Amino acid sequence: MSFIKWTTVAALALAAGSDALPDAWAQTQAQATAPAAGSKNIIAWAAKPAKLPPFVAPNKLVWRLADVLAAHKGKQNWKQAVFHSRDYDGAWISMAPGEKTKTQFYADDRVFWVVQSGQMKVTIEGQEPFIASKHFLIQVPKRLQYSMETVGSEPSLRFEMRPAGESPDYPLSETPTPVKGVQYIKAVYSGHGDYDGKPNVPYIDFEKQIVQGGEKRGVWLRDDHNYVTILRSQKGVPTPPDNVWGHYHANFPEIWLIIEGTQQFLVEGEKLVTVTDGDLVAAPTGRWHRAMPYSEGPSTRLAYIPRPDNLHWYQPEQANGGGN
Numbered sequence: 001m002s003f004i005k006w007t008t009v010a011a012l013a014l015a016a017g018s019d020a021l022p023d024a025w026a027q028t029q030a031q032a033t034a035p036a037a038g039s040k041n042i043i044a045w046a047a048k049p050a051k052l053p054p055f056v057a058p059n060k061l062v063w064r065l066a067d068v069l070a071a072h073k074g075k076q077n078w079k080q081a082v083f084h085s086r087d088y089d090g091a092w093i094s095m096a097p098g099e100k101t102k103t104q105f106y107a108d109d110r111v112f113w114v115v116q117s118g119q120m121k122v123t124i125e126g127q128e129p130f131i132a133s134k135h136f137l138i139q140v141p142k143r144l145q146y147s148m149e150t151v152g153s154e155p156s157l158r159f160e161m162r163p164a165g166e167s168p169d170y171p172l173s174e175t176p177t178p179v180k181g182v183q184y185i186k187a188v189y190s191g192h193g194d195y196d197g198k199p200n201v202p203y204i205d206f207e208k209q210i211v212q213g214g215e216k217r218g219v220w221l222r223d224d225h226n227y228v229t230i231l232r233s234q235k236g237v238p239t240p241p242d243n244v245w246g247h248y249h250a251n252f253p254e255i256w257l258i259i260e261g262t263q264q265f266l267v268e269g270e271k272l273v274t275v276t277d278g279d280l281v282a283a284p285t286g287r288w289h290r291a292m293p294y295s296e297g298p299s300t301r302l303a304y305i306p307r308p309d310n311l312h313w314y315q316p317e318q319a320n321g322g323g324n
Contacts, residue, residue, distance in 0.1 A: 065278030118156035141193025246290030261299025
């Protein structure tokens with residue numbers, strides 16, 4: 001990856017798409033950024049770390065699902081932490097048939113997960129229980145009680161994002177799971193978050209609604225502290241040259257989960273990587289990164305970021321492109 005030292009100038013790009021770019025580039029950029037009407041690109045002095053921020057465990061460039069599964073071969077109940085930031089704790093979690101979580105809730109943030117394999121019965125306060133299978137995208141707003149139970153004959157596997165540093169709370173009917181440094185006391189609360197339907201709904205059946213049904217849905221969930229986009233392309237595009245860097249974020253890392261097809265990622269300081277369904281890719285704060293659909297056929301990545309109106313810094317000469 002031939003990155004020159006970026007010293008002073010970048011483009012504050014709040015405008016999406018460009019007639020000069022391939023359709024796939026413009027499409028993914030438009031999905032990931034929601035510009036204000038009439039906004040335009042601005043050249044500015046952009047703060048960027050002088051040294052590349054490192055990957056700090058458990059974060060790394062790629063967590064390949066095949067390697068995660070191999071590390072837990074022969075086990076049915078396990079948890080593998082794969083991402084940590086100021087905002088999120090991400091993990092693969094496997095539950096054996098018949099296993100059930102405690103009913104719990106989070107005080108101020110959503111919890112959300114993607115079912116990768118198996119089936120689970122999901123119970124969320126105020127909603128009818130439902131059975132979720134491969135590529136169900138599920139979210140629970142703040143202070144809504146929820147639980148899940150593996151059904152069927154095989155373990156359920158999910159990639160789950162929880163709010164970092166926030167312990168779950170429980171109804172009085174449950175015995176809280178001990179957490180180091182935390183004591184559970186009886187206290188009173190009121191109110192809870194809810195589903196607005198635009199875009200927040202209890203679940204999206206990605207396979208049925210989007211792959212088979214052709215539904216156009218570019219956002220999985222959005223609130224003042226979470227933004228997860230569904231970036232789907234119908235076919236791959238030629239791999240751009242190494243001098244097309246994509247963009248970087250000044251204040252948070254980004255992570256992507258591939259849920260369909262094959263994609264390529266280029267992260268500053270790392271080699272180009274090709275990933276498939278179930279693989280996770282991360283870029284530390286302040287590193288240029290580029291994500292593109294690759295090979296024939298559709299491909300989809302979920303992009304997890306903690307700010308809905310997030311800033312993308314671009315190279316001035318590439319101010320509207322480079323993937324998300």
